[in-house]
Amino acid sequence: MSEVLAPAALNAAQQQVLDQLGSTDRPNFDPALRAQLRHELDQAFEPMLEHISLEEPLFVSKRAISMVHNCEQLYVADQTEEFRWSVPIARGIVSHKAIELLVGYRGNPTPLDLVDAAIARLENDQFGPADFLRGLSEGERAELVALANDRVTTFMETFPPLERQWRPTTEARVRAEFGEGRIQLSGKIDLQLGFARGTQAGKVTIDLKTGRTHRSHMDDLRFYALIDTLKSGTPPRLLVSYYLEQGLPHTEAVTEELLWSAARRTAEAVARIVELNGGEVTPARTPGGSCSFCPLNDSCEEGIAYLTERRQLS
Ligand code: SF4
Secondary structure, X not given: OHHHOOOOOOOHHHHHHHHHHHOOOOOEOOOOHHHHHHHHHHHHHHHXXXXXXXXXXXXXXXXXXXXXXXXXXXXXXXXXXXXXXXXXXXXXXXXXXXXXXXXXXXXOOOHHHHHHHHHHHHHOOOOOOHHHHHOOOHHHHHXXXXXXXXXXXXXXXXXXXXXXXXXXXXXXXXXXXXXXXXXXXXXXXXXXXXXXXXXXXXXXXXXXXXXXXXXXXXXXXXXXXXXXXXXXXXXXXXXXXXXXXXXXXXXXXXXXXXXXXXXXXXXXXXXXXXXXXXXXXXOOOOOOXXXXXOOOOOOOHHHHHHHHHHHHHO
């Protein structure tokens, strides 16, 4: 992005982000890569298709892949948990919507302007958190506004202003279908900047994160890079986990090897998901960081032992 550096004065954090995002090469990728990756995944998924109907396709998200690789029992538990909106969960979608509006908003909106506009738009949707938002008490709504405002303010303070020439897109949906739609890999990318020129990569794919850094965040982005490559043929050039609380980007340049690794990881996870969904196998329990928020952490022996040991060490 350095060739389209904005004239606006940037603070040190914004300049660091701009330098990091603009510094990597723009490699050319083999135009056959898209077909090769698709062939690899077609081959891997082929034996699974007989277990999946067209009426009930298997939707595979980064979340499901991450859970299966972290702890299979957690994945199984998550399938049966009823999803409920809450203020902390709604904070993510509201702040992402506010950042989306920032791209096209005229004038000089404040973070609160954007958050209010985001909530108003989401309340009028037919899906997502619309019912939840309309049913909030005044206190809950104020809490949601404060939480989302904090995220949007931090983003505006530490991320360079989004220039139109960068072609910013937010909440961009990506999807790849296999077996006539029986298996669908899908995701929603928080923020994308830049664009490819033919086979020369130029896009930067960004996931906005709160909380601590975690290695699985880069795996999530690799999954998105894979789907994006299956979609357009030219991969993004750079993957970025942007940690809002630190104002810091963690970056990884996209390579062919990275995409093949993401394809193998995805194929392994989907195979296991099909087995677990079919109830043919006993899910493995793998204690780790996920135990802290697992709904089974008061009954799972492995999780209880792990959390007890962690508390004693801290
Ligand atoms: S408590 Fe930990 S080990 Fe047990 S199911 Fe949950 S994530 Fe897995």
